[in-house]
Amino acid sequence: MAGYLDARPRVGYFYTGKSGSQLLADKVKHITVNDYQSRPVVVQQSVSVYDAICTMFLEDVGTLFVVDANNTLVGVLSRKDLLRASLGKQALESIPVSIIMTRMPNITVCKKEDLIIEVANKLIDKQIDGLPIIEEVDRGSGFEVIGRITKTNITALLVDLANDEVI
Amino acid sequence: MAGYLDARPRVGYFYTGKSGSQLLADKVKHITVNDYQSRPVVVQQSVSVYDAICTMFLEDVGTLFVVDANNTLVGVLSRKDLLRASLGKQALESIPVSIIMTRMPNITVCKKEDLIIEVANKLIDKQIDGLPIIEEVDRGSGFEVIGRITKTNITALLVDLANDEVI
Numbered sequence: 001m002a003g004y005l006d007a008r009p010r011v012g013y014f015y016t017g018k019s020g021s022q023l024l025a026d027k028v029k030h031i032t033v034n035d036y037q038s039r040p041v042v043v044q045q046s047v048s049v050y051d052a053i054c055t056m057f058l059e060d061v062g063t064l065f066v067v068d069a070n071n072t073l074v075g076v077l078s079r080k081d082l083l084r085a086s087l088g089k090q091a092l093e094s095i096p097v098s099i100i101m102t103r104m105p106n107i108t109v110c111k112k113e114d115l116i117i118e119v120a121n122k123l124i125d126k127q128i129d130g131l132p133i134i135e136e137v138d139r140g141s142g143f144e145v146i147g148r149i150t151k152t153n154i155t156a157l158l159v160d161l162a163n164d165e166v167i
Numbered sequence: 168m169a170g171y172l173d174a175r176p177r178v179g180y181f182y183t184g185k186s187g188s189q190l191l192a193d194k195v196k197h198i199t200v201n202d203y204q205s206r207p208v209v210v211q212q213s214v215s216v217y218d219a220i221c222t223m224f225l226e227d228v229g230t231l232f233v234v235d236a237n238n239t240l241v242g243v244l245s246r247k248d249l250l251r252a253s254l255g256k257q258a259l260e261s262i263p264v265s266i267i268m269t270r271m272p273n274i275t276v277c278k279k280e281d282l283i284i285e286v287a288n289k290l291i292d293k294q295i296d297g298l299p300i301i302e303e304v305d306r307g308s309g310f311e312v313i314g315r316i317t318k319t320n321i322t323a324l325l326v327d328l329a330n331d332e333v334i
């Protein structure tokens with residue numbers, strides 16, 4: 001009965017006062033990033049825009065994460081960033097991604113225990129396609145990228161909700 | 168009570184047998200494309216790849232629809248299509264979009280009365296970001312584009328569902 005009815009001895013079932021939508025909201029508000037993530041694809045900051053575009057096609061992703069030699073997140077590359085770069089006159093092989101990427105600390109991030117609905121809100125608010133899922137690392141003030149969450153994951157969640165496949 | 172309980176004279180309330188997830192599924196299965204669409208952005212098939220990329224930035228969309236002189240849908244351009252074109256050696260100003268676009272009849276389309284959950288399924292299955300919402304036109308066998316639906320619209324729906332803002 002999933003929260004609609006409650007029972008008490010000698011009283012029987014009674015309505016909890018929650019509407020269907022409230023229960024849905026309660027349900028969605030328990031689903032975390034960890035339940036609906038994808039693997040992250042990272043490139044080094046010295047890589048060229050040309051190679052980054054190739055990596056995007058080879059790995060079939062819409063967002064790449066840029067890391068430094070310590071594997072710490074330093075930037076994010078969206079299809080939009082790469083497309084903007086391709087309008088320029090310079091050869092894409094000669095531009096390093098570090099010039100065109102969105103840099104820390106201007107990157108919107110999330111953690112694996114965050115609620116998926118918070119991420120959905122961020123994606124809509126900031127008009128971005130995907131976020132890195134990060135973990136703080138000991139060796140400094142940096143973050144390691146441990147996952148990726150995108151509008152595709154959110155769409156898959158809605159399909160699962162409608163198919164009644166979410167616990 | 169949104170379907171959980173039903174009432175009958177002299178019997179009182181009784182449980183309909185539907186679970187919370189079933190009710191959610193029922194709810195989602197009534198939301199149509201018409202409730203969550205965006206306006207379409209179209210370009211002519213003679214436009215260059217360079218101009219199409221500029222239009223994408225100016226209009227702030229991830230998918231463009233290509234039409235002929237009769238305003239009939241002939242192709243779709245995604246950021247991915249334009250990015251692929253930018254890897255080539257040819258100047259983007261000299262390539263018409265008709266060369267690189269996905270052409271009819273290989274375009275996945277939907278109608279405004281379709282269920283949003285069917286669209287979500289198509290977006291996941293076909294690995295695409297958005298669909299044109301089409302209407303058949305009298306003047307031939309063609310379609311006119313009347314809207315656009317993307318993973319962003321689906322993400323917005325999930326946010327509304329969680330915020331209890333869907334009727």
